[in-house]
Amino acid sequence: MGTLPSVLCKDTQIEPSKIPETIEGPRLVVLVCGGSHGAHTASGLAASRNDTEARVLTLYKDEAKRWTKAMRRHNFTVEVTENNGKSTKIIAKPTIVSNDPEAVVPGAHVIIFSMPAFAHPVYLEAIEPHLKPGTVIVGMPGKPGFEFQCLDILKDKARSCVIMSLETLPWATHILEYGCKVKIFATKASVQTSIISGKSHPEADPLGSMQRVLGNKPFLKQTNSYLEIYLSSKSVVHPPIMYGTWKDWDGQPVDVVPLFYQGVNEVAIKYLFGVAGELVATALAFKQQHPGLIMSRVIPLLDWYRHTYADDIKDNRDLWSCLLTNTAYDGLYHPMIEKGRQFMPDFEHRYLVEDVPNGLVVTKGLALIAGVKTPHTDEVLLWCQKTMGKEYLVDGKLTGKDIQETRCPQRYGYNTIDDLVSFL
Structure with missing residues (x-):
């Protein structure tokens, strides 16, 4: 090439x-x-x-x-x-x-x-x-x-x-x-x-x-396998930011639409790190349990940002600065619904309705197969599904009534690492 x-x-x-x-x-x-x-x-x-x-x-x-x-x-x-x-x-x-x-x-x-x-x-x-x-x-x-x-x-x-x-x-x-x-x-x-x-x-x-x-x-x-893509940080960025911003929201309209990436708070940063860290832990567990599986491209969230947005980030010292100074994120706001001259968060936006059943639930399913505990993912997922009016995670397992709406591996009968690599 x-x-x-x-x-x-x-x-x-x-x-x-x-x-x-x-x-x-x-x-x-x-x-x-x-x-x-x-x-x-x-x-x-x-x-x-x-x-x-x-x-x-x-x-x-x-x-x-x-x-x-x-x-x-x-x-x-x-x-x-x-x-x-x-x-x-x-x-x-x-x-x-x-x-x-x-x-x-x-x-x-x-x-x-x-x-x-x-x-x-x-x-x-x-x-x-x-x-x-x-x-x-x-x-x-x-x-x-x-x-x-x-x-x-x-x-x-x-x-x-x-x-x-x-x-x-x-x-x-x-x-x-x-x-x-x-x-x-x-x-x-x-x-x-x-x-x-x-x-x-x-x-x-x-x-x-x-x-x-x-x-x-x-x-x-x-990548070495499709599982590296599934466990890449991109698939879990939006729900933790939504959680960090709105988990303590009092239900009242707000006067100003907050910036999405460039307006993250400490809670969002904490859960971004936590959820992304659980993806890396899942990849490591897969590698340990199935030595032939190469997972080297599943990297920490900060490194992912530094590579993916190398030409756009002005200050890449830490995750917060990567988000704040990423010019590709300029002018991107939280999805909102206008109510008169005020605004309400849009919980039917793709940041939840797409990125939860086709992102967070899938990575949770992989973590269950790998035997990795995911406290940060669970906390974000439970808030998301409650906010969306859905049920995916029940008592730590993906047995909720709406699981057929997701693309988690368990829905398709993939319950072991051997199942996941069988069609490679």
Whole structure:
């Protein structure tokens, strides 16, 4: 893999044919699933790469129709901003945006999932009849439990495909105009990526193909196993911050919307450290009990921030300073509901409704398998499930009535370390 020269320069507009490629190779067909900020960004970047065709599948309401109509009237633009303020406008359109899987799935080498985790089952069921062996299925991000769900829904077809998962979305990005303009505010320096090849024989190199879509940044780092992604710190950042901020809230509206990352208090820092530390302990226990399992990429939360946001953090002395001085977090506030001129916390936001059943509950399930005690995780999880009106954790075990809504390993019949590594 070569290193790309920088293509970003102030107020420059780059046509697709002039964008250098990270990976050279035959024509690549990339299908992006979803209509989110990430889906817009990935489809625009993929379309801009030489010898690459980008398609989009979006099943939500009339998104495909809206997106198609917008592209008939306007160019499709990805605006990229770097830390130094320089910007680039990349213009390239997907060849088709559709709500019909039969129109876009056949012939796709890479299928990228970029939508909330609760929508993953709908898209997996939609693509399954048209899926061919060797297809690379990418969760961007996959979120803990993505592989379990792929295997559960796609059955034997999953074992003939490559299942790939990114630990986080590669960029901080936002749709400026639906179907025609999206802006990247910040790009991560590197992103950990897991790959399960199974019995597949992909036509396209999985890691190289995704790097080709993303460009030279972020740099994709392949992990030793999908479990390293599950136990990475990203999957548990949001719930402890919500807990630290709102656990003692009196239920009354507030006058000011607090900053999310850059407004953390001591309680949030304590539980961020505690929960992330329990992930590291779980990884160590897995390694001790199954020596063939490599877990070296599960690192302390502070180190994770220093690596992932290397270009964005101005002061990385400690966790607090990493959060406060991370420019990628500028202007990000707590999810709130406006009540007149005051505000109430939004406990139905994805920071809880997605990151608890598809994050914290999954890592708790792994800790139970490893035999690791998790007092910090338990305290945060119990508050979260009470706040959400759900029941996952009961007497220290994942036996609550709502456990089938989660992606914890126990739901899929994975109850031992051997179960977890059986499909590697």
